[in-house]
Amino acid sequence: MAHTKLFIPGPIEVSEKTLKAFASPMMGHRGKGFQDLYAQVQPGLQKLFYTTQPVFVSTSSAWGVMEGSIRNLVSKKVLNCMSGAFSDKWYDVALKCGKQAEKLQVEWGQAITAAMIEAKIKTGEFDAVTLIHNETSTGTMNPLAEIAAMMKRYPEVHFIVDTVSSFTAVPIKFDELGIDVMLAGTQKALALPAGAAVFAVSEKAFKKAETLKDRGYYFDFLEFRKNHESNMTPTTPSISHFYALRSKIEDIMEEGMENRFARHLKNAEITRAWVKKNGFELFSEEGYASVSLTCVKNTKGVDVAKMIAALKSKYNCIIDGGYGKIKGTTFRISHMGDESTANIELLLSWLDDSLKSI
Numbered sequence: 001m002a003h004t005k006l007f008i009p010g011p012i013e014v015s016e017k018t019l020k021a022f023a024s025p026m027m028g029h030r031g032k033g034f035q036d037l038y039a040q041v042q043p044g045l046q047k048l049f050y051t052t053q054p055v056f057v058s059t060s061s062a063w064g065v066m067e068g069s070i071r072n073l074v075s076k077k078v079l080n081c082m083s084g085a086f087s088d089k090w091y092d093v094a095l096k097c098g099k100q101a102e103k104l105q106v107e108w109g110q111a112i113t114a115a116m117i118e119a120k121i122k123t124g125e126f127d128a129v130t131l132i133h134n135e136t137s138t139g140t141m142n143p144l145a146e147i148a149a150m151m152k153r154y155p156e157v158h159f160i161v162d163t164v165s166s167f168t169a170v171p172i173k174f175d176e177l178g179i180d181v182m183l184a185g186t187q188k189a190l191a192l193p194a195g196a197a198v199f200a201v202s203e204k205a206f207k208k209a210e211t212l213k214d215r216g217y218y219f220d221f222l223e224f225r226k227n228h229e230s231n232m233t234p235t236t237p238s239i240s241h242f243y244a245l246r247s248k249i250e251d252i253m254e255e256g257m258e259n260r261f262a263r264h265l266k267n268a269e270i271t272r273a274w275v276k277k278n279g280f281e282l283f284s285e286e287g288y289a290s291v292s293l294t295c296v297k298n299t300k301g302v303d304v305a306k307m308i309a310a311l312k313s314k315y316n317c318i319i320d321g322g323y324g325k326i327k328g329t330t331f332r333i334s335h336m337g338d339e340s341t342a343n344i345e346l347l348l349s350w351l352d353d354s355l356k357s358i
């Protein structure tokens, strides 16, 4: 059966070139071949993170590193900024790691502001904050620059940022923003197969990790740093992801990072215009709409499942029918990764047709 093209917010479409790289033959991960491959992807990853710190590749989905961040950095109490399905869950994960945690909960679709976080952390109770930059469940992008600037006034509080669905869709400057841990999954805007995550850790965060005894092993940041010194990973990695990353970094550098960011913005703008034209509304608070996906408030009460079925049967592609408690009352269109503006325009015309047909 022909492949159903994905316009869901992850996993997304993976190019033939990337798939081919991903399918490269295996090699031993403790030999020169792998060490060379590891070293080859490093400068590209550092460019994408805007950092001089090492960038690690974890053979886990993003949650592995999200949990790891808690285990490596929290000894007092973590403040979990919560505004959607993924950010809400981070609080539960912190509790499951046996940590003290507190919620900073806003309505789904609302943005988290620097002032909200500052009001909590100025009490001195916290040694870490978790923030999801782009809440994929609601299509909301939090004001990272403003929050990061405020966080610099509280150096004792480690700033953990999930950029799972914004990484490489917008510039996120790890060093300049003073982030302590930044992580992303491979199946979102990077447009790689699912199953790996990339992350960077600040010197300050490494120092903090050194003081924690219950970091565990698989996601111990110090193990990653130690192995990095010889271009290796702590455990047998998904070697396939390293091949695919090398290929993808080539593609991104060929397109140009600025062009890539501009393309993502353009795709977001035309999708938002389609939302308006069709009498729907954005789910996210005004001014905070995501650049990598659009979460549409189903203000017209269309049968979302029917619309997606129509899209699939005629055009063999799918969008997402809403996530968690807003399933059906919202739907999500992904425009991240390799999608050209022409592709997104085509998808929007197919959506018009699907809407007419139901």
Ligand SMILES: Cc1ncc(COP(=O)(O)O)c(C=O)c1O
Pocket: 010, 061, 062, 063, 064, 086, 132, 134, 135, 136, 137, 162, 164, 165, 185
């Ligand atoms: C913003 C965000 N964070 C975390 C995750 C969890 O990623 P994974 O299921 O790949 O671990 C997702 C998944 O969609 C996400 O969108």
